[in-house]
Amino acid sequence: MPTKRQHYVPRVYMKAWETQVETIKEPNKIFNGVYVYDGTNSIEGCSRNSVLWKPHLYTINFRHWYLCSSCAEVKKYFVEKIYELMRDSSSKKIYGKKGFSIIKTKRSIAKHFFDFYDWDFYYDNGDCAKKTSIVRQVEEMNCYILEDSFDAFFETKWERTLNEFINAVKTGVPVAIGQSERVIPYTVATEMLASFFIMLCRNPQFDAMGIYSRIKERILYPVFISMFSDSDDNNEMGKSEGESYADDLMRAIWYSELYKMFYKPSGGFYHRAIETALNGCQMILFEAYDGAGSFITSDNPAFKHECNIETKNTNGLLFPLSPRFLLFVGKGTDGINHVDYRMANADTVKFFNGIIYRNRMEKVISSTKEIEQII
16 A cells, blocks of 8 residues: 555644754755644754655544444445446456345445445356455545645635634734724634644544543543453463554544545534534634744644643634644633733743643644744
């Protein structure tokens, strides 16, 4: 299976941090990129295309065929591909058979889709076709609709969404004389809120605010470890196999959540989170003063922050928008389109950068090489 780069932090999002960078190995070779810091003593210049991606991260392989019961577009995709394999791309046409049912059309493939492994295969002249070869080809099929959906939202819309939001806040009418809170168009506010939650959900460590971990550790791990550990002699092997099976099932649940986000109008974490935020949250847009430093971002750019030790009340959702702007979403009652617009001095920038740094998975993205000055 060829490597397919799927960026869990969109390249168009990282574009705001792009600057003239250099590498440690070739300090005199200057190019457009971002600075990447992994917590060591070194910071490296990299192109946006080369960082924060995983191979086939959002690829739904046919082994997750059971998702198709709730993901109609995924099933439709695999039905099309199976039909193409059997009837279009083969020099000798193939059809399937299960019991007395002949499986030759897209409609019949869809009808018997969930019985695929019980099919027998024949050429149109009646000769048997090699089932193992056909099954292997089907099992190698990949569906990329999740990646395509992310690209359609972020790669084509993010810069417009960002610019419209910032312009709306900076030019919005204050709710009262001398107050920093501005009223902006509701659609602009909800588009930014949607961008935050989509960025949150697309992270490979997405945990649905802790729900996934509880499901996996309290339910799935015990069940599957017990299933695979059938004797004292293979407890360790059974534990490993059980955890692997549970992890793969959780990955499928994540795919299902991402599918609901793009293809269903309600249900799932994303739609519930949006509804909750619209009914009980407000946003604060921070803009760094000239000379106050710049906001960083990370491989976990949209996250929930909770801390009862800090003197400042920063329990809420954080989302660095660019080196100059940072979005904070917290509890509020005035409506999501009432946005507080605040300027950030050097101490405030460093304060939020510390939170961003501590909530990273591994890497930090910066527009400056002197990252120790802003963390």
